[in-house]
Amino acid sequence: MSGVRPDAAGDDETSEPSGKASRVDPTPEHFKRLHPLTPLLRGWAFLAAAIAFGGQDALRSGEMGRFGITVVGIAILGMVTGLLSWWFTRYGFDGDALRIDSGMLNRRSRRVRLDRLQAVDINRPLAGRLLGVSELRLEVAGGGKAEAPLQYLAVDDAVRLRAELLARAAGIDADTPEAPERVVHQVPLDRLVWSTVLSGVFVMGLVILVGMGVAFAFVPNRTATMGVAWSMLPGIIAIGAALWNQLGRNFGFVLAESPDGYRIRKGLLDTQHQTVPPGRVQGVALRQPLLWRVKGWVRLDVDVAGYSGESTDDSQRTSTLLPVATFDEAAEVLRQVLPGSDPLAVPLSTAPRPARWLRPFGWKRLAYGFDDHVVVVREGVLYRNLTAVPHAKAQSVRINQGPVQRRLGLATVHVDTTPGPVDAVIRHRYAAEARQIVDGQTERSRVARKVDVPEQWMARYRFAGSDRDGDADGDGNPTASSERDQE
Template identity: 40%
Template structure:
């Protein structure tokens, strides 16, 4: 029996941390142009006034924000003039993440983020709680949602201290070397254009001494914007650790902002492997997760939230993917390309396209420069569609889409029409059998796949 707790407020330091974040936004919004027009003194005064306003708003928001658990719901209350109450059913809980930005680490605080079924964004971001409160609330929500909590010191794990584990706890599956992470981000187009950008600034300033400070600063800001993605990846994936217990994946990563994420394995809708062009000489690839209800990008800072392996060799990737999709081997997937006549659609990439079926998953391969392989378990297929465009009708081919609860689809592109209908029927049948064979452990209940259009005849797969 779950006992309701009294309504609680966030940590008293929450308004100060929110205001510090607002300070960065204020300075960026005013821009270099404003500094040049009004001068340093007025610029500082404008920043101070706006910052004081942000502090007042943050204090008012903190005073009117509260949360507590009622039965199988987490309820969050907020708003002064327009009161809003959000009730989040915990049986729809997909994953729980404890995030610690730099200022939160310095003050011993943490932010709790929830992902639920059908959510387009993170629900109930409780910012901020103490580390102990965040870890305790995370474990309590997972327990109410029917997710067994691993027997570890959760508060120590969130705080970055090595937790004390007991026998039976999931082993450490992966620890990505920071050296490999840095090198992988140096092998990106953004990093390769850095020397060109720096040379441009030096030459421009050397040949045109009258070039103003604002011009130099603006150009350097543009260069920093180009480098933002690889730098952000390094900071967000630093000290990446992956472990797994009987029911969930546990990820911990981050340098400036540390994250401790718990993802139930039975919520995973698929795994995608990606081979960037510049990584192939090193034999590296990355793995990402498709989790129902979890967006691939964090709207707050644009960082990826679906990582499984930031960078690794084929052997490491196969071991990690096998921990999520047991019995699946990346190297053993036998892809069949589309018919030869589809070379008009893909003159260069046709040999890289392909479809593979195993006894557990359907896999698709595509991409010429950046190659990707998407693997979807049959039990996660929600619906099956056969789509045929005007040009495809001329060539007698069609594309089959296997949709998942994540909203993404495995696209079996440009298959022979008879093969396409055979694949659609096969995916529908294998999905139905897989769902009947798998025990219901709180997964999303989805309807049986439906073929579209229903009146279209099914034909056997043509022989090779």
């Protein structure tokens, strides 16, 4: 295996101070605290878990009185701890950074540099919606997770702070209102429901339920009946997962275009307001499951710098640009997200004939091509994928060659971006061709990075009588936040 990292000129390292940690500066008086209901929202899940697990033992032993006293004690302890954490947590602007101070015994001061800000998202969990509060998540270049999420703020405060963060990051007046938007796509509820029903997980779960139901009808023994009933559990879980992942999370999905980038609003119970700046998109994948082909539907996924280190669950929530759309609708958005290029029009070359020994079905679908802006990879027979990665966003290019590939004289090339759901893998090419692909892609990435000078947010747009300018590179640079802890 070999790899080459394209020139990453312009990366900006943030180094930690060496030696002893310096004393945390006193929190300025003008810094604000989080919403007063924050301790309640943070502690209810822990209390619910204690009741759920402790309640089972109490029911078995019959000692409900002792259990009640324990729950009250846990509630009081959790409330006191939450109140102290809330009291010592304050946030505000400190020069060109958002500063968040927290901790009672161990003081912690975190600074999130605004010139590395990738996105500012507003999430409203169900409990937060009932109490009128929101969570503000800050995503920065190279961050392993959301940098110092502000849990929780009043809804109006969260919207106002988000607009101020975007304005400051753009280098304009902090009081500038949020940029206007134009709705690009809304997912109809009936289409979302049918796309869920036609998903592979839902169909598999339904097949399991039907099969177990038939077996259940012909089983005379009660003990065996209970066994059959328990066997239906995987099908129920599969159907529930499909309903939640596609229908629950993407309910009311709206994609809008603004100078900030693409704005996404979605969610049934927990609502999410997300921004995907086009300049931060590292790769795009057009996907079409087998059963969606009847309707001509596809899904559009993206890799976005700043979201790369999140959990799998969070990554699924933040990587979907279109959960279900017609091919033409997705193609239009694809061309807008990757300006200057049309990945669907890039000429593709298929894999050589020896690849059929490794991919008996669908080896002719393995194809690769490039133009001046992107590298495009196509694969899949039952589940079709078309992946496009801008040359300037490629983090590295490498070759893999397994033992069977060596025997056939083949190799696979990986064009790596930030971690995420989009992978550009050029499978089963002749070894000499694979080396040429690596050399060519490395050179194209190097040239593209020189041309792709990091631009400020919204620099090309005018609204509200002013230009919005901000700085971020979107190439996976190291995180912009720095911490100084003092015990």
